[in-house]
Amino acid sequence: MFINFFFSLKSYGVPVSLHEWITLHHALSLNLNDCSLTSFYHIAKSVLVKNEIYFDKYDMAFLDTFRDVETTDEMLEKILQGLKKVKELHLTEEEKKQIEELNLDQILKNFEEQMKQGHYKNHVGGNRAIGTGGRSTQGAWGYNPAGIRIGQGESRHKRAVQIAEKRTFRNYSSNVTLDTRQMKVALSHLRSLLPILQGEKLDLEKTIDKTCRNAGEIELVWEDKEKKASKVLLLMDVGGSMTPYSQLVNRLFSAAGTQIRRFKYFYFHNCIYQDIWEDMERNKSISTQEFLRGEDKDYKVIIVGDAEMAPSELTWVNGAVDYWYHNDTPGLVWFQRLRDKFEDIIWLNPLPARSWGYVHSIRMIRDIFPMFELTLEGLDEGVKYLMTGKGRLHRANYLRETS
Amino acid sequence: MDYFKGTDDYVISPSLKDNVNVSIALGRPLLVKGEPGTGKTLLAHSIAAGLGKKLFIWNIKSTTKAREGLYVYDTVQRLNDARFGDRDISDISQYIKLGKLGEAFNADEQVVLLIDEIDKADIEFPNDLLNEIDEMAFYIPETGETITAKHRPIVIITSNSEKELSDPFLRRCIFHYIEFPDEELMQEIVNVHYPDIEKKLLREALKKFYWIREFDMLRKKPSTSELVDWLQALIVGGIPAKTVEKELPFVGALLKKKEDVEIIDNSGNSHYSYQSSSRTRNVY
Numbered sequence: 082m083f084i085n086f087f088f089s090l091k092s093y094g095v096p097v098s099l100h101e102w103i104t105l106h107h108a109l110s111l112n113l114n115d116c117s118l119t120s121f122y123h124i125a126k127s128v129l130v131k132n133e134i135y136f137d138k139y140d141m142a143f144l145d146t147f148r149d150v151e152t153t154d155e156m157l158e159k160i161l162q163g164l165k166k167v168k169e170l171h172l173t174e175e176e177k178k179q180i181e182e183l184n185l186d187q188i189l190k191n192f193e194e195q196m197k198q199g200h201y202k203n204h205v206g207g208n209r210a211i212g213t214g215g216r217s218t219q220g221a222w223g224y225n226p227a228g229i230r231i232g233q234g235e236s237r238h239k240r241a242v243q244i245a246e247k248r249t250f251r252n253y254s255s256n257v258t259l260d261t262r263q264m265k266v267a268l269s270h271l272r273s274l275l276p277i278l279q280g281e282k283l284d285l286e287k288t289i290d291k292t293c294r295n296a297g298e299i300e301l302v303w304e305d306k307e308k309k310a311s312k313v314l315l316l317m318d319v320g321g322s323m324t325p326y327s328q329l330v331n332r333l334f335s336a337a338g339t340q341i342r343r344f345k346y347f348y349f350h351n352c353i354y355q356d357i358w359e360d361m362e363r364n365k366s367i368s369t370q371e372f373l374r375g376e377d378k379d380y381k382v383i384i385v386g387d388a389e390m391a392p393s394e395l396t397w398v399n400g401a402v403d404y405w406y407h408n409d410t411p412g413l414v415w416f417q418r419l420r421d422k423f424e425d426i427i428w429l430n431p432l433p434a435r436s437w438g439y440v441h442s443i444r445m446i447r448d449i450f451p452m453f454e455l456t457l458e459g460l461d462e463g464v465k466y467l468m469t470g471k472g473r474l475h476r477a478n479y480l481r482e483t484s
Numbered sequence: 485m486d487y488f489k490g491t492d493d494y495v496i497s498p499s500l501k502d503n504v505n506v507s508i509a510l511g512r513p514l515l516v517k518g519e520p521g522t523g524k525t526l527l528a529h530s531i532a533a534g535l536g537k538k539l540f541i542w543n544i545k546s547t548t549k550a551r552e553g554l555y556v557y558d559t560v561q562r563l564n565d566a567r568f569g570d571r572d573i574s575d576i577s578q579y580i581k582l583g584k585l586g587e588a589f590n591a592d593e594q595v596v597l598l599i600d601e602i603d604k605a606d607i608e609f610p611n612d613l614l615n616e617i618d619e620m621a622f623y624i625p626e627t628g629e630t631i632t633a634k635h636r637p638i639v640i641i642t643s644n645s646e647k648e649l650s651d652p653f654l655r656r657c658i659f660h661y662i663e664f665p666d667e668e669l670m671q672e673i674v675n676v677h678y679p680d681i682e683k684k685l686l687r688e689a690l691k692k693f694y695w696i697r698e699f700d701m702l703r704k705k706p707s708t709s710e711l712v713d714w715l716q717a718l719i720v721g722g723i724p725a726k727t728v729e730k731e732l733p734f735v736g737a738l739l740k741k742k743e744d745v746e747i748i749d750n751s752g753n754s755h756y757s758y759q760s761s762s763r764t765r766n767v768y
Contacts, residue, residue, distance in 0.1 A: 100655045104510065113506050120502060127503045131654035133517065133661040299563060332703075 086146040090129065093138040097129045104128050118147065134457070312379060313337060314423075315346040316353070318386030319361050321402065326431040329455065330385055333429075337383075345380070347372070351390045351402050352412035353419065369415060373422050381467045382419070382426040385455065388446045389432065395445055416449050427463045431455040486535050486594075494523065494530035495672045500660055504531060507658040513599075513617060513639035515654070518662030521707025523673075524642040528598035531638065538595045540637075542584035544605045550612030553585035553599075554622050554631075577627050585613075586631055589620060594635035603643045610653040617656060665708065667694060677712050684725040689715055692728060696738060699747060706738040713737045 090097050105128045113124060122143060130139045284304035291300040315337055317330055337344055347357040347367075356366040393400045395413040420426060428450040430437070437443045437452065446452065453463035488504045490496045504527075507514035516524045532539035542553055558579045565571045571578075582590060588597040602610060616622045620633035641657065643649065665673060667690055674686060693714075697705050706714075714737040723733050732738075732748065739745050 096651070098651075098655055104512070108506055108510055111509055113502075113509055123499045123502050124506055127506060127658045127660055131515070131649075131657065131659045136661065297567075299567065301560065 083146065086125075086142065089142040089145050090139065093142045095130060095135045095138050095142065101129050312343040312377070312381065313345075314376070314380040314382045315344070316357070316382065316384045316386075317346065317348050318351060318384075318388075319348045319363070320350045322351075322387055322389050323431075326387070326455075329431055333385065333455070345376075349386075351386070352394050352400075353415045354401055354406070354408035354412055355410065355415070369418075373418060376422075378423055380423060380425075382423045383463070383467075384426070384428045384450065386428070386430065387432050388428065388430055388443045388452070389440050390442045392441050392445065395442055413445065413449075416446065420449050425467045426450060427466055428452045429455045429459065429463060434459075488531055488534050491530045491534045493533075493676055494526055495665075495669060495676055496527070496530070497663075497665075497669065500527070500662065503658055503660045508638055510658065511636045513641050513657050515641045515643060515649075515657040515659050516662060517643050517645055517659070519664055519705075519707060520644060521709040522662040522664060523708065524662060525598065525600055528596055528600075528640040528642075531640065532596040535596070535638075537593070537638070538591065539598060540584050540588045540591075540595055541598045541600060543600045544602050544609070546604050546606075548605045548609065550605075550609050550616075551583075553583040553613070554616065555583055555586050555624055556581045557626050577629070580624060580627060582631070585616065586622070588637040589622075589631050589633040591637070592634060595637050597637045597639045599639065599641045601644060602641050603645060603649065607650075610649050614652055614656065664697075670708070670711070673708060674712065674715060678715060678719065681715065681719065682725065685718065685723075685728060686715070688725045688728040689718060692732060693738070696748060702739070702744045702747065703741045704739075704744065710738050710740075 087097065087102055105125055108124055108128060126139055130136060284302045287302035291302055347359060348361055348363060349357050353369060355369050357369050357372060359365045359367065394402055396411050398409055398411055399407050400411060401408050428446060430452055434454045451466060453459040486508055488501065490501055504514060516527060518524055528539060558581060562573055562579045566573050588595050620636050621630060623630045670690060693711050714734060717734040717737050727733060735745060
């Protein structure tokens with residue numbers, strides 16, 4: 082019946098499946114939502130959305146679909162607006178008895194009539210209409226044991242549409258820059274496929290062998306088991322235009338350090354030339370040539386930098402931004418050598434992707450490396466890219482194009 | 485049908501309560517996510533206590549295999565027994581030990597099963613349990629026996645989202661994300677722990693606590709459990725509310741990393757004199 086909502090969710094990119102949609106209808110058929118839109122909002126959210134990063138999108142889809150729906154919640158609201166709180170009413174026992182004799186059907190009928198006639202506005206006291214402090218069968222803070230209580234105290238939930246409008250989960254949306262913990266989660270996907278040894282599997286042959294030598298006395302031999310780990314190399318741009326992002330990069334760095342077993346890191350400034358540095362202050366350097374020769378090529382390489390520089394820094398001999406630094410090979414060539422050495426390599430850029438097209442040096446670097454945004458989504462995508470080995474494809478294409 | 489209303493010692497938001505009841509009514513597992521220290525594990529305890537049911541806890545570790553939750557066939561024991569012949573080893577069923585999931589299925593009454601920190605295990609782990617959770621039954625090939633749940637257990641699963649769970653698994657769950665409690669709810673939570681706490685002290689402490697939490701640069705934000713520890717320290721130390729207003733005593737109870745303490749120190753002690761630059765990320 083509100084199939085629109087389903088498609089609206091889909092169009093906002095919330096991954097809902099038919100399976101979950103049917104579960105939701107099952108829940109509705111059990112009337113778990115109590116005929117209220119607010120409960121429906123919560124139930125549908127818990128059944129349909131399985132990751133908090135989509136909550137914001139859910140809210141927007143919900144608003145789209147249900148913004149103009151008139152609900153009983155809304156009617157209540159209107160009535161409440163017309164009511165004013167007054168002193169509580171004190172009645173004698175006799176009066177109380179009289180009132181108790183009214184029956185529920187009558188009251189409900191009366192209530193509907195009142196609603197139709199709109200008698201509820203600013204009504205205080207009185208015996209029949211909706212109002213406060215009166216003896217009528219409707220309203221709040223009044224006295225009538227058989228009456229309908231409207232909105233006395235506070236309602237349990239806020240209205241669904243209002244909740245959705247607040248969009249509390251905006252910050253959980255996946256394209257906001259990340260904090261350490263989220264980074265750790267994203268980087269943990271890198272932790273696969275490198276066997277690191279740890280005993281636990283029964284080595285059958287050795288066990289039989291040992292047992293035989295022991296004249297039948299059973300002796301168990303445990304073998305080492307593969308455990309997942311990863312090899313990651315992080316190259317970070319520091320200084321200059323990267324200074325505003327230093328905290329962010331720092332966080333990525335600390336997340337990576339705890340998450341990855343074989344983790345190496347180096348620093349550079351703007352572009353890589355014949356030296357890379359082991360410390361942030363760029364005091365201790367090693368030769369890039371040596372580094373390229375010495376490292377295993379199965380490292381997953383992540384370069385972090387804004388890639389924003391003068392094109393001359395990439396293409397010129399002695400183009401380096403530091404005036405005391407002379408490079409006889411242009412930076413672009415060094416980047417290409419890096420690209421040729423490592424199979425899986427990505428570039429993470431803290432600048433928003435929409436700005437990439439406007440910076441010449443970014444366009445040049447994107448020709449060499451696949452570039453991702455340094456946000457949760459970008460990091461996730463980048464890590465997936467590394468893990469699926471798509472980098473090799475990119476590299477093959479690149480080599481073919483250039484040759 | 486059972487209806488969970490909450491318990492006195494656990495403060496629960498209405499939407500979470502609704503979700504618990506939806507999951508009970510639909511007979512689907514409830515997956516609870518949220519920041520560390522928001523009471524995910526305690527929820528299961530509260531449900532069990534509130535409904536008067538037994539609680540089975542299956543703690544997941546990085547080495548846990550899905551099968552261990554169903555049953556373990558102790559072959560080594562059998563092999564050892566075979567050597568001395570003092571037990572009848574032809575009866576395999578004595579070497580089959582049911583795991584937590586198996587026990588929950590086998591129970592004579594409906595129970596609450598907590599699968600704690602499911603994301604710790606291998607990435608394939610939840611997938612291996614798909615069928616068992618759907619059918620609420622599993623087969624033991626060694627004995628040819630099928631264990632079927634006599635009463636569908638109420639399953640609560642917690643996750644710290646260290647790993648992503650697979651879509652087919654998620655499809656079968658009801659999901660709830662526990663938001664970090666706001667000041668009002670936090671006050672209630674603290675009152676459960678320390679009913680006699682001085683109101684002014686609590687107010688000042690909470691103010692400081694939420695102020696610290698607003699620092700985006702923290703490596704680890706303090707959570708509810710750290711707040712509770714800190715308050716304990718304040719109460720035991722007899723620190724008056726006025727002192728809390730001016731400085732941060734026992735900051736070690738809240739912040740566990742050296743860098744974090746430095747960030748707070750550098751921001752200036754007073755509530756109002758912080759520099760906005762070190763406080764929020766001005767980078768986007």
